Amino acid sequence: MDDSYQVIVVGGGFAGVAAAKELGRKGVRVLLIDSNNYHQFQPLLYQVATSQIGVSAIARPLRSVFRRYKSVKVLTAKVSSVDTARKTVTTTDGRTLRGQILVLAVGAVPNFFNTPGxxxxxxxxxxxxxxxxxxxxxxxxxxxxxxxxxxxxxxxxxxxxxxxxxxxxxxxxxxxxxxxxxxxxxxxxxxxxxxxxxxxxxxxxxxxxxxxxxxxxxxxxxxxxxxxxxxxxxxxxxxxxxxxxxxxxxxxxxxGLKAGDLISGSGLAQGRGGRIDVRPDLTAPDVDGVYVLGDAANITDDAGNKLPQLGSVAQQAGKWAAHNIIADLNGGTRKPFHYVDKxxxxxxxxxxxxxxxxxxxxxxxxxxxxxxxxxxxxxxxxxxxxxxxxxxxxxxxxxLHSPAQVVVSGPVDRAMEDEDPARPDTPEKLPVGEQPGAGLPSAGQ
Ligand SMILES: Cc1cc2nc3c(=O)[nH]c(=O)nc-3n(C[C@H](O)[C@H](O)[C@H](O)COP(=O)(O)OP(=O)(O)OC[C@H]3O[C@@H](n4cnc5c(N)ncnc54)[C@H](O)[C@@H]3O)c2cc1C
Missing domain, CATH: 3.50.50.100 (FAD/NAD(P)-binding domain)
Incomplete structure (x- = not known):
């Protein structure tokens, strides 16, 4: 087991990246784990689905994000379980990694509200x-x-x-x-x-x-x-x-959204949407040294009102958590999160x-x-x-209302798909930046 990391951050979204960057700036040894090798910008996903922009505009390799942060290591792996008491995470390929502090910033999954079909x-x-x-x-x-x-x-x-x-x-x-x-x-x-x-x-x-x-x-x-x-x-x-x-x-x-399996299997008490009701300083209740951030958490403002699941909340919480983590590592005092509502x-x-x-x-x-x-x-x-x-x-x-181009990202029917063994099954198998624009005729690629 490798326990040379001071902090393990699971999730390279808005919250995880903001936390790891701030920690990296202070030279804290961080392991950032994400199942994708890229950071994705969710607010523009609909533009990819409607071919207004290409994938390479909204996804950036995490190793590129952290290339100047010498104390931050990026690991591409899916975390299958977390032990909040021992501060370990286990990946689907069987590795168990330990940090002094865990940050769970794994976002959310769609909530179908049990709607049949x-x-x-x-x-x-x-x-x-x-x-x-x-x-x-x-x-x-x-x-x-x-x-x-x-x-x-x-x-x-x-x-x-x-x-x-x-x-x-x-x-x-x-x-x-x-x-x-x-x-x-x-x-x-x-x-x-x-x-x-x-x-x-x-x-x-x-x-x-x-x-x-x-x-x-x-x-x-x-x-x-x-x-x-x-x-x-x-x-x-x-x-x-x-x-x-x-x-x-x-x-x-x-x-709608809800917390995913990693959170529901973490043993932490779940609140609305299956998310973790974090304390004002962004730590998980009933356990030491675990922070839950972004869409995986119910985060409150100064008045105790729950904040919405937004990129700005996740980003600010990530940065704030990093300061509290640095206080933890140096024997300082954590401060309650203050959200700047834009x-x-x-x-x-x-x-x-x-x-x-x-x-x-x-x-x-x-x-x-x-x-x-x-x-x-x-x-x-x-x-x-x-x-x-x-x-x-x-x-x-x-x-410019410039003329659109027709971009087709895949075969038009199943039979053609089966005949094309070279075609990757999922977009993750293509290097980010080289993926074709998805779907519809594009007005902007
Ligand atoms: C379509 C859409 C449009 C949006 N538009 C806006 C907007 O206009 N403005 C705004 O402020 N907010 C918007 N949001 C909300 C905003 O994107 C989220 O609040 C924000 O991304 C949450 O950040 P996060 O870091 O908590 O999670 P995410 O950004 O979801 O990142 C979570 C990361 O964790 C990784 N991960 C998950 N599970 C595992 C695992 N088991 N092992 C390893 N890695 C894992 C994922 O791969 C992902 O990279 C939008 C969201 C969506 C879906």
Whole structure:
């Protein structure tokens, strides 16, 4: 057993990377373990699924992120279990590693809320793999419909930012790309539906932002079914609580998150969403030397209110936890987490977004919000190359309205897939940066 690490961080997402960077800056010996060899930027997954940007713009090799951090070692491995008392983690290839302190920053998994058929038939959108699978599914569907005059019905479940962004981007692809590169006739056979049990889109936003988003989605052709829950997902569509059925070949699940197996098997007491209710200093309760961060934790603000599962919360918590860990290692005192609330934003479509900035929720809608969204996401993206790629794609697609290219990431049907042994099964097998754009005809690659 290798126990030369002061800190083991499991998970190289927003929280894990922020923690490891801050620890690395202070020369703390860190082992960062992630099942992928790259850090993925989840807020732009929907743009990969709808071919607005390529994978290499949103995924950055973790070894590149930490190339200047001599005390941080990156290990690509999946952690299968954790022993919080002994401070060990065991990987699926049978290695057990021990640190003085453990940081669990493993994110979350889709929560299907026991909806029959959802796990089996719906596409989640939580990882690069999910995004490329969805993109490939959409491409196949369009090509099939082009060949056999069939319908293209997509249902997006969940009217939060992910669902709104995805539905908006898909509808705009129909409007601007399918119409031009397939035919107006095929575009007339494409429908995008957005369903949620709550009565309005973007539930956490102001009424004004909700109204703006609903109006824009309607304009680009998204069919809204708000205020009615999904009772079943089938291979041929979704059943709704009001007894209606929407036929669909593709169902996208943007309906919620919960903690994954590593957290549920950790022995730590689980709170809402299966997450760990961490103490104000971000440590797990009832055990020493274990921090739980980001989407795996229920983190509270100064007033004790639970913070949402956001990249900014994960990032700030990661940095804060690192300072507390340094205090632990040096015999200092941990401080309660203080969150700086910068607000939130959601993209609705080309030139259209909503933003509610700062604690006072200064509201922006339309072009200004859209430009703010682009700037904020550009700033948050990890890596210069990634930023340049994203900027180029956005300039090309959103600003210059330049002609799209048709990008197909995989064979259009199963038979062709079987005939192509060279094709990797999953996107992880390709080096990040060399992966093709997923799925739909692209407006920006
Ligand atoms: C589609 C989508 C859009 C979003 N949009 C926004 C947005 O616009 N703004 C915003 O602020 N937030 C947004 N979020 C939320 C934000 O992305 C998350 O809150 C944030 O990524 C959480 O960070 P994290 O470090 O906790 O987890 P993650 O970023 O999910 O990272 C977890 C890491 O742990 C690794 N891992 C998991 N299990 C294991 C294991 N067993 N062994 C080894 N490694 C493991 C994973 O590979 C992953 O790299 C969005 C989320 C999604 C899914």
């Amino acid at each position: 959802a796990e089996e038939h719906a596409y989640p959108l939580y990882s690069v793999t999910d995004a490329t699978k969805l993109g490939t599914g959409l491409t196949r569907l369009l090509d099939q419909a082009d060949r056999n005059d069939g319908m293209v019905d997509v249902v997006v479940v969940g009217g939060g930012p992910t669902g709104v962004e995805t539905a908006g981007a898909m509808a705009e692809n129909v409007k601007y790309v399918v119409r031009k590169y397939f035919s107006p006739e095929l575009a007339s056979r494409c429908r995008v539906h957005l369903v949620d049990m709550v009565p309005s889109v973007l539930n956490a936003f102001s009424k004004k932002s909700q109204a703006y988003a609903a109006e824009h989605l309607g304009k680009v052709g998204v069919q809204l079914r708000m205020g009615v829950g999904v009772t079943e997902v089938r291979a041929d569509g979704v059943s709704l609580a009001d007894g209606t059925f929407i036929p669909a070949q593709i169902v996208v699940w943007a309906g 607000g939130y934003m959601a993209m609705v479509g080309r030139g259209a977004a909503v933003a509610e900035l700062g604690r006072k929720r200064y509201q922006l809608q339309g072009t200004l919000a859209f430009l703010s969204w682009l700037l904020v996401h550009l700033a948050l993206l990890s890596g210069i190359q990634q930023k340049v790629r994203a900027l180029f794609s956005w300039l090309n697609g959103y600003i």
